[in-house]
Amino acid sequence: MSTTSSVSTGCFVFKPDIKKKKKSFPSLDDYFTHGCEGAETSDIRFRLFHDLWNKIKTDTEHLQDELxxxxxxxxxxxxxxxxxxxxxxxxxxxxxxxxxxxxxxxxxxxxxxxxxxxxxxxxxxxxxxxxxxxxxxxxxxxxxxxxxxxxxxxxxxxxxxxxxxxxxxxxxxxxxxxxxxxxxxxxxxxxxxxxxxxxxxxxxxxxxxKSNTPGKKRSSQSxxxxxxxxxxxxxxxxxxxxxxxxxxxxxxxxxxxxxxxxxxxxxxxxxxxxxxxxxxxxxxxxxxxxxxxSCTQHLATVMDKLILTSKFPFKLTGKVMQVLISLFLYHDFSVRNFIKGVQMALLEHFHSQPLSVLCCKKKEALRNAVHLSHEGLERIRQLPSFTRYVDKQESQEQVGLLKDDAHLQEVCQKLIKDLHKYHKNYYPTLRCLHALTSSLPRYPLGKQIRELHLICLEKNVWETEDYQSAMKLLKMLAKDELIALLQRCAEILRSANSKKMKSALVQLEDMLSKFKQLDGGSEVVQCDEESLTSPVKNLQKKTDLYQLQKALLEMNESRRTKKRSPFENLRSEALEFIDNLVKSHLYLPECQTLNEVCYYSSSSSVRCHLNATPRTSIQAALSSPYYYLLNESLKTDDGSISNAAPDICIAYKLHLECGRLINLYDWMQAFSTVVSAAEGNDPNSDNFGKVDDVKHARFIRAVSEMEFLGFIKSTKQKTDHVARLTWGGC
Structure with a gap:
């Protein structure tokens, strides 16, 4: 037999056709070609995405193996x-x-x-x-x-x-x-x-x-x-x-x-x-x-090696980063899923942003900027960051930027260079600030570097109260502790590949040499401490309220007028150097012109794809079956459910009109009426809406499916009722 008429008559096994080709699915290349804005650069963007993801994947696998x-x-x-x-x-x-x-x-x-x-x-x-x-x-x-x-x-x-x-x-x-x-x-x-x-x-x-047979060459495995x-x-x-x-x-x-x-x-x-x-x-x-x-240690290493580096031009905004980290911390602790989230953001960025053709290494980005079409240059003119840049220019320059494509191409090359310089200076400075503050009491700027990075992506870090608290705590560090932290900063700057970071390293090494030359500083500090403690010794004597107030005023005055030691002067100089470094290089990425080229900002899209909401999706499918089944008979204009919809959709729509408890008999009668209308029966006939065996079975199946999906449950309050478990619909 070549066909079967019933599954109950027997069991038939058909050999698969080995020569039959597998069903072909749309490739990722087609995803970039069809329905993609800026189709003229879709091939280049797909190649850039593919190359960039392969590099990230290779580095990730190598990093996981090392861990x-x-x-x-x-x-x-x-x-x-x-x-x-x-x-x-x-x-x-x-x-x-x-x-x-x-x-x-x-x-x-x-x-x-x-x-x-x-x-x-x-x-x-x-x-x-x-x-x-x-x-x-x-x-x-x-x-x-x-x-x-x-x-x-x-x-x-x-x-x-x-x-x-x-x-x-x-x-x-x-x-x-x-x-x-x-x-x-x-x-x-x-x-x-x-x-x-x-x-x-x-x-x-x-x-x-077999493996131990004499004369047989054994492999390393055996x-x-x-x-x-x-x-x-x-x-x-x-x-x-x-x-x-x-x-x-x-x-x-x-x-x-x-x-x-x-x-x-x-x-x-x-x-x-x-x-x-x-x-x-x-x-x-x-x-x-x-x-x-631990998985948190894995994430910290992945963030350090793959995210917080200028090696890869693709970047995530603070909101997107927060979504990915929240999914990691509150859902599965999976570094693998975190990397998949980065991949999804990378794919969406290159697909939805036509100017992502500039999201690549500096030389290739400059080359692509020269070949931008008029449409591509118009997209640059519409970027919010570029609009702010134009507003700051003189009127003649504004006209050139908005009207002259050749001039805009030259300016774009300069802005791309500035964007790459920003990232080369940002990450070493971020690591220096984290090295200084990660061991402070109560961790004012976070214990993990990702916490500090999120702060820097949302606001100017030096304007926050936590930053001011951290600087006050740093001013209280002893000589050995401060020198150790500054040496860690010097190691970070030493590995940076930037002229400004090299210049900062020279200044920091000069300060470290001055710290090591401090020999008599301890005597001055000891002398100052003795002058400070003299009023304290007076407080230990028996005194009245007036004498106590006088002694406290003397202590405050002595603190204001005391001579600062060479160590304190040098410590203030070092912290001022760090403060200037932070204010020069840790400003918001949004302030950098053309940041939209490299930064992916659609946190809602990331949340929608990665943080699944099955209840919402199921409700949307049951409320609007046309958009899922694409059957014209199910299409309605007023948002109601067609009487030709699947049974579970009809049962779901009817249950939305009920309260907390649903009478099964009334529910079945309403279901039968809707189904009868779908069958084309005469509404004036005596049999219209009558429940027969077929309608009864269809209703029971729809109710069972709704109970399985968690919309209703049985209740002991009334045997002929079910309890509704959800409220509202899509």
Whole structure:
């Protein structure tokens, strides 16, 4: 048969057409070409986006590898140590024979980032320790037979058939078997085997004999005679406790025949193992704890290396940055999702901003500015930052900027150079200010550099009260503390690639040399402290209120008139230097002309794409089905629902007209009336709006779907009513 008339008459399997081509989807290039403003530069913008994102992606992956290197190296050393102990027959001296070496890997709650870590771990294990590595997740191991099957399949690279006694496999498992059988009919695979650890032991012995055959050259992967068999549990907390316990008990019986090792991926706390496994099971494991860097440390490093640098011309405004950081801190703690948010902003910027053709390295940006068309120059004239720039010019210059395209191209090149200089000076100055203030009490300008960066993006930082408080605290630092902070600033300026930063470094190094030359400053300070404390000693004597007031006035007067020490003078000079540096280079990006070329500012678009609101989307779909189904019969002018709409849309619209409790009978009668009108029945007939079996079934299904979506629920107040859970609609 080539077709089936009913799903209840039988089950038919059709072999897939291997030659059939995959469905083609619109490419990213088409996204830039069609429906894109400034289509004349869409090709250039797409190339710039692609090149820039590839650089960011490469640097991000390299950075993630560097951050995970320490924890991954520790895990590799652990597996090598356990394997080496077994090889030298001193396993019993290290641990009991029934104990399975287990690494408890603490990864934190940033679950979306774990896949990348486990993938790197698996690759490193296969490259340098053992070829026998299997990773499993809880969602695919609901029962012990499923867990055993997944482990054997991924270790043996073959199709595993469950034991004959397991006849109660669920439908999903049957479908997987059918898919495996189908794959066998299309592509030849290894012979199917039964699901048991004894089969795995036999397979392992065969593999080790092959690799240890005399005269056969061994690879670096198989240099151990008996490499360990590593099983990685990616999400330990999500595993069924009974399944995990039974699996560990079974594995412990084979530990003398099979060099098993476990790696537990834990997101919460090490105590999870104690809560999930009783002592009789956990005592079979020799557990060693490994702690990875926190997700906030990962984010701080990513921000420092990828965002707060002039290396990449693309920038984010304060509001967009705040949205991305808020999503990170209050949703998933995922650095991976944070980087995806940056990618989305990058894509939107190059797609929606035609002048993003200038968002590239300085030489290429200057070249693109020369080739700007008249339409592109008109877009520059419409930029808010350029309008402010024109208003500050003389009348003759204003006419040239607004009328002469050649003159505007020359000015644009100068403004682009100024924009790149601004970024080269901004980030070193930001790092210097953070180095000085990040260790102050109560962190007036934030503990993390991203907090200071957000302040600088929103307002002039030197005009804030927190900045004034920080400067007052800096004026109270001792000589050694201040010198140490200034030396950190000198290191930052030393790595900067800017003429102004080099000039600032010369001044700062001159001040540091003066600090080191201060020898007699301590004696002056000591002398001043003695003159200051003399009124304090007088206060310790028995005195009346008049004498107390007189002594306090003398203390205030002495503080005003005392001679400042050389250290205090030099400290004031150093802080004044820092203050001038901040005021010269940390002004708002909005004040920089042509900042719109590099800065993406649509925070609402970022929030809409990344911070999903499923309830709002569902309500919009149920209220306006035409915009989702594109069926002309559903189109209405007054915002009402067409009687030809899907049943759930009709039920949803009717429930909006009800109060907190909805009478099911009245609701069904109204539903039947609307459906009858959609069927074209005569409103004056006796059967119009009458509930038959079909309408009743359709209504029950629509109500069940609404209950599943969370719009209504059953209530014990009235048995023939349901309670409404939402208010309002789209």
């Amino acid at each position: 995970n290197r320490q924890i991954l190296d520790s895990l590799l050393d652990f597996t090598r140590k356990c394997s080496s102990t077994r090889q030298h027959d001193d396993w019993a001296s290290q641990m009991r024979a029934s104990e399975i070496p287990t690494a408890a890997l603490m990864l934190g709650v940033n679950v979306p980032d774990h896949d990348m870590t486990f993938q790197s771990l698996s690759e490193l294990l296969q490259q340098s320790v053992t070829p026998h590595v299997a990773s499993v997740q809880a969602k695919e191991c609901a029962a012990l037979k499923h867990l055993m099957k997944r482990v054997l399949e991924r270790l043996m690279h073959t199709v595993v058939v469950a034991a004959a006694a397991d006849d109660d496999d669920d439908d999903d498992d049957d479908e997987e078997k059918e898919e495996a059988a189908l794959k066998q009919s299309v592509t030849p695979v290894h012979k199917s085997v039964h699901c048991s650890l004894s089969v795995l032991c036999e397979w392992y012995n065969t593999q080790t004999k 240099k151990d005679q008996h490499p360990p068999v590593v099983i990685i549990f990616k999400d330990l907390e999500a595993f069924n406790q009974k399944v995990l316990q039974d699996f560990i008990l079974i594995c412990s019986r084979y530990i003398e025949r099979l060099p098993l090792m476990f790696i537990f991926g834990i997101a919460t706390s090490p105590s999870t193992i104690q809560h999930m496994l009783p002592h009789s099971v956990s005592s079979l494991l020799c557990i060693e704890l490994f702690q990875s860097l």
